[in-house]
Each structure stands twice: as C-alpha cells, then as structure tokens.
Amino acid sequence: MVTKKELANGVTLTVLPTTQFKTTRIVLNFIAPLAAATITQRSLLASLLETNSQDYPTQADLAAKLSALYGANFGISVSKRGNVHVFSVVMTVVNDKFLPGATTVLTEGLAFLKQVLWRPNVTASRFDAATFNREKTNMQAYLASVYDNKQAYASLQLQELYFKNSTAQRVPSFGNEADLQAITASSLYTYYQQMLAQDQVAITVLGDVDAEQVTALLTDLPLTARTADTTDLFYQQPAISSVVEKTDIQPTNQAKLNLAYQVPTYYYQPNYYALLMANGIFGGSPMSLLFTNVRERASLAYYASSSYDAFRGLITVQTGIDAANVAQVKQIIATQLATLQAGEFSNELLAQTKATLKNQYITGLDSAGYLTSQELVQQLVPASAVATEEFIAQLTAVTKEQIVAAAQTIKLQAVYFLSSQEAGK
Known part of the structure; x- marks a missing residue:
C-alpha cells in the first residue's frame, strides 16, 4: 500500500512498497520555480555536492563509503519540468533482506545522505576553494564540449530560437557559461542555504521497506516548513504568425x-x-x-x-x-x-x-x-x-x-x- 505523508509544510514523503527489486531507491527532489538566475547555480551545486563533504573530504573517501554500503549508488542531477527546476538527489542501496547477517544499509544510506546534504565541504560560509574551483573548471569544460556535439548544439539553438519570450526557458537545464563566471564559492553556499530552506521537497522511497521505519528515519532530516509554491507548472508561449x-x-x-x-x-x-x-x-x-x-x-x-x-x-x-x-x-x-x-x-x-x-x-x-x-x-x-x-x-x-x-x-x-x-x- 502506497504511503503518503507530509513531514512538514512543503515537504512530502511517498513510500512505494514493492518486492519487484532487490534494491531500495531513495530520491529527494528539491523543486523551485524555474529562474534564469539560478539554473547554473543549481547545476554547479549538483556536481559539487556529489564530490565530497565534511565527513568525506575527498572523492576517494566518498567512493569508499559507498563501497562499504555494499556498492550503493549515489548521484545528483538537475532537470526542467515546464516552469520548475528540479534538483534530484538519488541513492540506491541493496535491500538488507538480501545481505548476510544483521545489516542496516538503509539506515546507513539515509545517514549518508544527511551528511552529504547538510554537512557539505564548507569553511567560513563558503565551499572549499579547491573543490569549488575544480568543479567550476569541470563545468566550463562540459559546457564547451556541447559545442562539439552538433546534435545537442542544434537542439539548444532551436530552444533558444523558439523560446523568445522566456529567458529561463532558453537557458539549458544544466546552465550556461555566462552565468557560471559570476558564481563564487561564497555566493553558491548562500544560495544553497536558500535552496534547502525554501524549495518544495518531494521524497520518494521505492522498495521492499517498512513505511513506518522509513518515515521515522526521514523525520530526522532537518527539513523545516516552507511556503507552498504556487508556480503554474505548464509553460505556455503565444503562437506566432510567421515562422x-x-x-x-x-x-x-x-x-x-x-x-x-x-x-x-x-x-x-x-x-x-x-x-x-x-x-x-x-x-x-x-x-x-x-x-x-x-x-x-x-x-x-x-x-x-x-x-x-x-x-x-x-x-x-x-x-x-x-x-x-x-x-x-x-x-x-x-x-x-x-x-x-x-x-x-x-x-x-x-x-x-x-x-x-x-x-x-x-x-x-x-x-x-x-x-x-x-x-x-x-x-x-x-x-x-x-x-x-x-x-x-x-x-x-x-x-x-x-x-x-x-x-x-x-x-x-x-x-x-x-x-x-x-x-x-
């Protein structure tokens, strides 16, 4: 039976029980109104947060932890859905029922997510300089590489041509180089705090799990109440008479x-x-x-x-x-x-x-x-x-x-x- 709960105003949890898979999939979606000024920040955050944290200061440390969780998968991505921008944190762990002995992989996996999201690699209200500079350089290289993928480039150019009435719709879901230049380690951390406090949050857990246990574990996440978003989801652009x-x-x-x-x-x-x-x-x-x-x-x-x-x-x-x-x-x-x-x-x-x-x-x-x-x-x-x-x-x-x-x-x-x-x- 599907379980739906509101953990706080603007924070929902859906538990989808199934024995179809041997894994449990946990998704935290942070949903915000689509805005040209924040798309690139959210994309850079996705790369930054899946690299390291205070508890796992290097990529090797983070990878070792995932390995210790019986090869758990962890990743963060961004996407557009009409007039909203979705920041998705995804973790997949093996169901404890299929592991030897008394394991607590689900509990440890949720603790890992809490560490990564709420204990980022930050000093003096700014992201770690070395990590920030590396990921910003990596993102610059990725954005430049789109030019070499001609079909992707053509698709983005068509998008820019078509969405003449909306700057936010013209900007790719992963951001652009012009906006990237202005982002600093401190400005990005300030925005991240805003995202954690203001975004609507939709959490989904899929697997052979106990809904009450999952709810108890997720209630521990520091997600406070936030104002309900009234953004009209669908983007409607007036038709033009000439192509x-x-x-x-x-x-x-x-x-x-x-x-x-x-x-x-x-x-x-x-x-x-x-x-x-x-x-x-x-x-x-x-x-x-x-x-x-x-x-x-x-x-x-x-x-x-x-x-x-x-x-x-x-x-x-x-x-x-x-x-x-x-x-x-x-x-x-x-x-x-x-x-x-x-x-x-x-x-x-x-x-x-x-x-x-x-x-x-x-x-x-x-x-x-x-x-x-x-x-x-x-x-x-x-x-x-x-x-x-x-x-x-x-x-x-x-x-x-x-x-x-x-x-x-x-x-x-x-x-x-x-x-x-x-x-x-």
Whole structure:
C-alpha cells in the first residue's frame, strides 16, 4: 500500500512498497520555480555536492563509503519540468533482506545522505576553494564540449530560437557559461542555504521497506516548513504568425535540421492521449511517417524523429541530413505533417503506434528509476496518477478522428539549420 505523508509544510514523503527489486531507491527532489538566475547555480551545486563533504573530504573517501554500503549508488542531477527546476538527489542501496547477517544499509544510506546534504565541504560560509574551483573548471569544460556535439548544439539553438519570450526557458537545464563566471564559492553556499530552506521537497522511497521505519528515519532530516509554491507548472508561449528561421555555418560532417512546433495540449489534459498518438505517428516511433518517408523511402536523412514535451506544449523534429538536401527535407517533413493532419495514414500504422506506446509504458514499469520519476510527475500533475489499466484503456480508445483533430493543432514556429562551411558548394 502506497504511503503518503507530509513531514512538514512543503515537504512530502511517498513510500512505494514493492518486492519487484532487490534494491531500495531513495530520491529527494528539491523543486523551485524555474529562474534564469539560478539554473547554473543549481547545476554547479549538483556536481559539487556529489564530490565530497565534511565527513568525506575527498572523492576517494566518498567512493569508499559507498563501497562499504555494499556498492550503493549515489548521484545528483538537475532537470526542467515546464516552469520548475528540479534538483534530484538519488541513492540506491541493496535491500538488507538480501545481505548476510544483521545489516542496516538503509539506515546507513539515509545517514549518508544527511551528511552529504547538510554537512557539505564548507569553511567560513563558503565551499572549499579547491573543490569549488575544480568543479567550476569541470563545468566550463562540459559546457564547451556541447559545442562539439552538433546534435545537442542544434537542439539548444532551436530552444533558444523558439523560446523568445522566456529567458529561463532558453537557458539549458544544466546552465550556461555566462552565468557560471559570476558564481563564487561564497555566493553558491548562500544560495544553497536558500535552496534547502525554501524549495518544495518531494521524497520518494521505492522498495521492499517498512513505511513506518522509513518515515521515522526521514523525520530526522532537518527539513523545516516552507511556503507552498504556487508556480503554474505548464509553460505556455503565444503562437506566432510567421515562422522564425536561423542558419549557422560551422564545420560539421552532417548537417542538422531541427524544427519546433507549438501544441496547446499539456500533460494529461484533455486530448493528451490523442496528441501522444499524433506525435507517435508523425515521428515518435520506429514506424512513423518521418522515419519511413524521410529516412527510408527518400533516403534524405541519416535520422529523423519527433519528440513531445508535454510540460511546455512543444513538439520538436530532429534530423541529420546532407546540407544540399535541406530544401527537399523541409518540404517532405511538411508533407508528412499535412498527411497526418488530413488523416491519410493507415489503420495498420495507427495500430502499430498504439502497440508501441503501450509497450513503452509497460516496459517503464520494470525500471525503478522510471517509477520514482513518474511519482514526481504525479505529484506535480495529479491528473497523471492513472493506473496501468486506465492508461492502456484511454490509449486504446483514441480514434483516428481524435488524432487528426489533435494533429491539426500542431503549428510550426521555428526552424534551425546547422551546416558546414561547404554547404551549397
């Protein structure tokens, strides 16, 4: 039986009991309104805090502790969910029931998390200089490396082009180099104290555990009451009447053509299942119109697919092409969307797409990471708390007419093209 408790105002605990896994997964999500000024700080904090602490002053010390906990896994990451930024602390430990003797790995694991988060490597109200400088340099190198990953670079450039109304949405979830420069060891520690005190906190524990024991252990965490956040989760950007286009010339072996489309349907709102199907038929599945017609039949792309961001009302198309074919690829992508919007797709493709989406959903249920991620989504979007049977039933019930109606709301807004200097020659 799922247990949900409020440990303090703005601090929730969900215990998901299951015997499906031999491990216990603990996730602490710190959730804050998305703000351009704090994205890079939170990303740097993620790298900094998983490196060392007062109790484990070196990476080797921290690794040794995890090894002593029978090879426990520990990591911190950041992500965007519409108008919020999520700082996720994740730890996975072997269930004590599968270890020899009388072990207390869960208790020790939670104590470890408390040490890392509330006893960071700090002196005189600033992060340890050596650790801070190293992680800041590492982050600079990572941000620079994005330039060398041309598909990632193209995706970020499309995001910057599309989200012209929001600086926060334009900044990548992992931050940017311009904001990184201004961060100091003391300013970052000041922000960290603010994050611990003000962020909404959603804790999820998944495994074969006793809910009362877990609650008692987590009550010990110094998470005080905080003001409830009223941020509107979904980002809604007004549609524009003329498509924005941008071309960049850089050395690259394969040109990138990425497109952004606005849709008015968000996570588990009415028509969500129909739009999920529309995206699957368009480019979100291995049998999709884009894959079949752009890549396979016309041989115009090395890859072609679409993805649906249900938190930001956005569908993006990603392709890798020969630069000389760009006009032809644009046209054939537009043709596939028109085909979808006219309902000129087979019943076989409709059935295959439904089967693929169902299988993807069911496969996710075998992943502890997916299950804890979905629990967070359900807290953010209560309407998404549907049983597997309901999800399958709703998807099965989607008609061709509903898919066509949803597809007709897909509006092209931005086109980004990255080409080599030899393009067109």
